[in-house]
Amino acid sequence: MNLGRLYAIAFKETLQVWRDPRSLAIALLMPLLQMVVLGYGVSLDVRRVGLCVYDQERSQISRELVERFTASDWFRINAKPPDDRAVREAMDRGDCAAVMTIPVNFSRVLAETGKASLQTVFDATDVNTTNIATGYAQGVVGMITADFESRWAASHGVQPPTVGMIDLRPRVWFNEGLDSRNFIIPGVVAIILGLVGAQLTSLTVSREWERGTMEQLISTPVTALELMIGKLAPYFMIGLFDAAFCLCAAAFWFQVPFRGGVGTLILTTALFTLVVLGIGYLVSVRVRSQLGASQIALLLTMLPTTLLSGFTFPIDQMPAAIRAVTLFVYARYYVTIVRAVFLKGSTIGDLRLPVMSLVLFAAIIIWIAARSFHKRLD
Amino acid sequence: MTEATTEVAVVARDLTRSFGPVVAVRGINFAVTRGEIFGFVGPDGAGKSTIMRMLAGVMRPDSGTITLAGIDVVANPERVRTYLSYMPQRFGLYEDLTVDENIFFYATLFAVPRKLRRERGQELLEAAGMLPFRRRLAGKLSGGMKQKLGLVCALIHTPRVLLLDEPTTGVDPVSRRDFWSILYGLREHGVTILLSTAYMDEAERCSRLALVSAGEIRHCDTPARLKQAMPGALLAVATANARGAYAALEGVPGIIGLLLMGDRVHARVDDAARRLPELRGVLAGRGIGDADVTRIEPGIEDVFVALLGSGIAT
Ligand SMILES: Nc1ncnc2c1ncn2[C@@H]1O[C@H](COP(=O)(O)OP(=O)(O)OP(=O)(O)O)[C@@H](O)[C@H]1O
Numbered sequence: 001m002n003l004g005r006l007y008a009i010a011f012k013e014t015l016q017v018w019r020d021p022r023s024l025a026i027a028l029l030m031p032l033l034q035m036v037v038l039g040y041g042v043s044l045d046v047r048r049v050g051l052c053v054y055d056q057e058r059s060q061i062s063r064e065l066v067e068r069f070t071a072s073d074w075f076r077i078n079a080k081p082p083d084d085r086a087v088r089e090a091m092d093r094g095d096c097a098a099v100m101t102i103p104v105n106f107s108r109v110l111a112e113t114g115k116a117s118l119q120t121v122f123d124a125t126d127v128n129t130t131n132i133a134t135g136y137a138q139g140v141v142g143m144i145t146a147d148f149e150s151r152w153a154a155s156h157g158v159q160p161p162t163v164g165m166i167d168l169r170p171r172v173w174f175n176e177g178l179d180s181r182n183f184i185i186p187g188v189v190a191i192i193l194g195l196v197g198a199q200l201t202s203l204t205v206s207r208e209w210e211r212g213t214m215e216q217l218i219s220t221p222v223t224a225l226e227l228m229i230g231k232l233a234p235y236f237m238i239g240l241f242d243a244a245f246c247l248c249a250a251a252f253w254f255q256v257p258f259r260g261g262v263g264t265l266i267l268t269t270a271l272f273t274l275v276v277l278g279i280g281y282l283v284s285v286r287v288r289s290q291l292g293a294s295q296i297a298l299l300l301t302m303l304p305t306t307l308l309s310g311f312t313f314p315i316d317q318m319p320a321a322i323r324a325v326t327l328f329v330y331a332r333y334y335v336t337i338v339r340a341v342f343l344k345g346s347t348i349g350d351l352r353l354p355v356m357s358l359v360l361f362a363a364i365i366i367w368i369a370a371r372s373f374h375k376r377l378d
Numbered sequence: 379m380t381e382a383t384t385e386v387a388v389v390a391r392d393l394t395r396s397f398g399p400v401v402a403v404r405g406i407n408f409a410v411t412r413g414e415i416f417g418f419v420g421p422d423g424a425g426k427s428t429i430m431r432m433l434a435g436v437m438r439p440d441s442g443t444i445t446l447a448g449i450d451v452v453a454n455p456e457r458v459r460t461y462l463s464y465m466p467q468r469f470g471l472y473e474d475l476t477v478d479e480n481i482f483f484y485a486t487l488f489a490v491p492r493k494l495r496r497e498r499g500q501e502l503l504e505a506a507g508m509l510p511f512r513r514r515l516a517g518k519l520s521g522g523m524k525q526k527l528g529l530v531c532a533l534i535h536t537p538r539v540l541l542l543d544e545p546t547t548g549v550d551p552v553s554r555r556d557f558w559s560i561l562y563g564l565r566e567h568g569v570t571i572l573l574s575t576a577y578m579d580e581a582e583r584c585s586r587l588a589l590v591s592a593g594e595i596r597h598c599d600t601p602a603r604l605k606q607a608m609p610g611a612l613l614a615v616a617t618a619n620a621r622g623a624y625a626a627l628e629g630v631p632g633i634i635g636l637l638l639m640g641d642r643v644h645a646r647v648d649d650a651a652r653r654l655p656e657l658r659g660v661l662a663g664r665g666i667g668d669a670d671v672t673r674i675e676p677g678i679e680d681v682f683v684a685l686l687g688s689g690i691a692t
């Protein structure tokens with residue numbers, strides 16, 4: 001290992017990134033863009049579900065019912081269609097996620113029998129929203145029912161039923177506001193690092209092949225290891241810079257509670273960056289065109305990170321086979337770590353399993369990458 | 379100096395390399411002495427670049443051995459790196475780096491001390507006439523400038539063996555003169571130069587030439603001796619209608635070879651004294667009366683055609 005040659009490679013690589021508008025955009029603009037898009041755009045919270053109310057009765061009771069729905073933050077009444085056809089159209093157009101129909105004789109049936117049914121049709125094309133909205137609707141109706149029951153009992157001179165009522169008192173930890181943004185944003189850092197790190201490094205060797213600079217480069221005394229380290233060094237710095245930017249944005253801009261140690265975060269982020277750069281470099285060595293290399297790098301980083309890292313879809317909800325696959329999705333360990341450090345304030349000790357997994361991944365990938373480049377044209 | 383000139387710098391033995399069904403280099407042998415300028419000449423696809431690549435240790439031969447500065451290149455390509463410089467046929471420098479940055483890069487890879495780098499860089503750029511362009515991006519240089527920059531980068535560490543694959547293709551005559559004066563200067567310092575070229579005037583400047591065709595070295599000697607080895611004598615036909623003359627002379631007895639060279643036709647004949655008047659007669663008979671037929675000394679191109687049976691594009 002010759003430090004001079006290492007420096008020459010790193011310096012040259014830095015100049016090239018600096019002078020390549022595309023690389024520069026990936027390095028500097030991409031994190032900003034992704035942070036805004038993912039930070040503001042991706043939310044698992046279901047709020048203000050569009051609700052159509054088809055009130056056939058228009059009584060005092062029905063109006064009260066509608067008011068209770070409106071009063072909750074969960075629903076937003078966005079149409080009051082006058083007839084069946086208008087209901088159908090509103091649903092087809094996607095104006096509302098649910099339609100609640102209050103039948104003509106709703107209050108009469110309720111008053112006479114103490115029971116009435118309220119049909120609500122959900123647009124289940126969005127399964128997740130439907131599941132959650134159904135729960136909300138049940139919650140709202142449950143509260144209304146309790147009120148109506150006590151009123152009905154009072155007007156009939158009997159005690160409201162008190163048997164079998166178990167009161168569940170949930171208390172949530174770590175993300176007290178149940179804000180899904182606190183869950184998503186730490187994971188965004190993994191996405192951005194994967195994107196930026198692997199995208200940039202995937203170009204580094206393939207560019208030399210494509211532009212014809214590799215032939216002369218391999219005729220010099222530079223070693224494969226010097227080439228790898230020299231080439232990765234600038235991207236490592238860019239990766240850490242981008243990570244710092246994203247993590248600061250998470251903590252200060254999006255106000256995700258930060259309860260852990262900065263050192264833990266830096267160390268694990270550096271480890272994750274190494275894995276990502278190793279993958280990018282490996283692809284770059286194997287694929288001799290820049291376009292091909294960046295596509296494959298995208299496939300190897302973005303896809304598993306968004307889908308299988310637990311970034312959006314919880315891993316323990318996945319089928320066993322997929323869950324087994326996620327063991328190889330290096331990003332899942334980092335996502336776990338960042339979330340835990342942010343929200344739970346976990347230490348390296350608490351996180352030894354994911355941290356060791358990352359160390360293992362980094363070691364294996366860098367080792368393979370270092371061995372896969374040969375100073376040969378064929 | 380006498381001892382130095384007899385020292386063998388590069389030896390290739392039974393060098394062979396195929397690409398699938400294509401045999402690019404077919405068991406070639408040669409030895410180059412220290413301080414020689416050894417040229418490979420041959421048509422496109424003859425295998426010149428493949429030979430250069432194997433010598434530079436960037437491509438492995440299928441079989442055969444190469445010894446360069448006493449080191450076995452095939453077995454230890456890394457050990458020979460500091461002794462050689464290789465300039466590929468395709469421009470191999472960084473177009474998004476400036477002239478100075480490219481020089482710095484290659485100087486550092488070869489561990490040239492800073493002071494020496496400055497001196498040599500200055501010296502070489504001056505010799506190449508490139509001092510005003512130090513801060514220009516390599517991609518913004520003209521074709522000739524690029525090639526000269528390639529040479530400057532190749533020479534920044536004073537190699538013992540210099541490998542140049544068609545270094546002056548696309549270089550204007552003035553730049554080529556700069557180029558060659560640098561090469562002659564190197565020879566004085568005992569640097570061994572191996573180059574491939576498609577220019578005949580350049581081939582004549584080599585101390586020895588290898589005529590390469592279909593992966594084989596057909597002939598290998600000094601330009602002067604190659605000319606002597608050419609069978610027959612050469613007659614030049616100068617006329618306004620060179621194509622017509624060429625057509626008229628085809629199949630005429632006594633003519634071994636014909637070569638159309640711009641506004642002239644070179645006819646290789648078995649006996650100059652006897653055939654000269656005959657050719658005049660044939661041409662006059664075909665209405666090409668203005669033809670001026672003279673005996674000339676053959677150029678390398680003529681030798682090449684005579685020995686290989688085909689021309690090479692220049
Ligand atoms: N990497 C390769 N893969 C497949 N075939 C190749 C490769 N390199 C060279 N060849 C083939 O080997 C033969 C010799 O090629 P080479 O480039 O050595 O010729 P050359 O004399 O340098 O030609 P030119 O004057 O056009 O540069 C050609 O037929 C070429 O198609």
Ligand SMILES: [Mg+2]
Pocket residue numbers: 426427428467543
């Ligand atoms: Mg060639």
